[in-house]
C-alpha cells in the first residue's frame with residue numbers, strides 16, 4: 001500500500017481506527033490474490049475515513065470516479081442512510097464483475113449503481129446534484145474530472161481526491177501522472193470557488209468544499 005507514513009505509525013493508526021469488518025477484509029484479500037495492482041485499493045484507514053466523512057456530512061447522493069474492486073464504494077455506502085445513492089464510474093470489466101459480487105453480498109450494495117465506461121463521458125450523462133464526490137481514477141484526468149464535477153456539486157458539498165501526494169513525487173514531478181497531479185493541486189490551491197485542505201492521510205487526500 002502506498003504510504004508516506006512510517007510503517008509502524010501507519011499500523012498504530014490502523015489499530016486505533018474502527019475495524020472494516022469481514023466482508024471488506026475478504027474483498028481486500030481477494031483483490032490482493034487475484035487482481036492486478038492491488039495497491040490501488042484505498043484500504044482500512046482511508047476507507048473508514050471515507051465512511052465517517054459521508055456520515056458527518058449527512059451526504060445522500062455520492063459520485064465516485066474509479067471504483068476498482070469496490071472497496072471505497074462499499075465503505076462510503078456504509079455511511080449512507082437507507083435510500084441514499086452512490087453512483088460509481090469504472091471502465092474495467094474485470095473490476096466491475098469483481099465488485100458486483102461483493103455489492104450483492106452486502107446490505108449496503110443496493111445503494112450502489114455502477115456506470116461502465118470512460119469517467120468523463122459518464123459524468124456528462126449525469127443529471128441532478130451530488131453532495132459528496134470521491135475522485136480516484138486515472139491521474140491525468142484529475143483536473144478534467146474536477147472541472148466537470150464542480151458544477152454538479154451542491155453548495156457546501158465535499159470533494160475528496162485520492163493520491164494527491166503521489167508517493168511524494170509531487171515535490172519534483174517527472175512522470176506524466178506526477179505532473180498531472182501537481183497541476184491539479186495547483187488548480188485547486190488557486191481556486192477561489194472552493195475551501196481546501198490537503199490531508200496527509202496515506203498517499204494524500206485533498207479535502208475540498210464548494211463555497
Ligand SMILES: C[S@@+](CC[C@H](N)C(=O)[O-])C[C@H]1O[C@@H](n2cnc3c(N)ncnc32)[C@H](O)[C@@H]1O
Pocket residue numbers: 040041042043065066067068069070071072073089090091092095117118119120136137138
Ligand atoms: C485507484 S483505482 C480505484 C480504487 C478504488 N477507489 C478503491 O479504493 O478500491 C482506479 C480505478 O479507475 C479506473 N479507471 C481508470 N481510468 C478510468 C477512466 N477513464 N474512466 C473510469 N474509470 C477509470 C481503473 O480501471 C481503476 O479500477
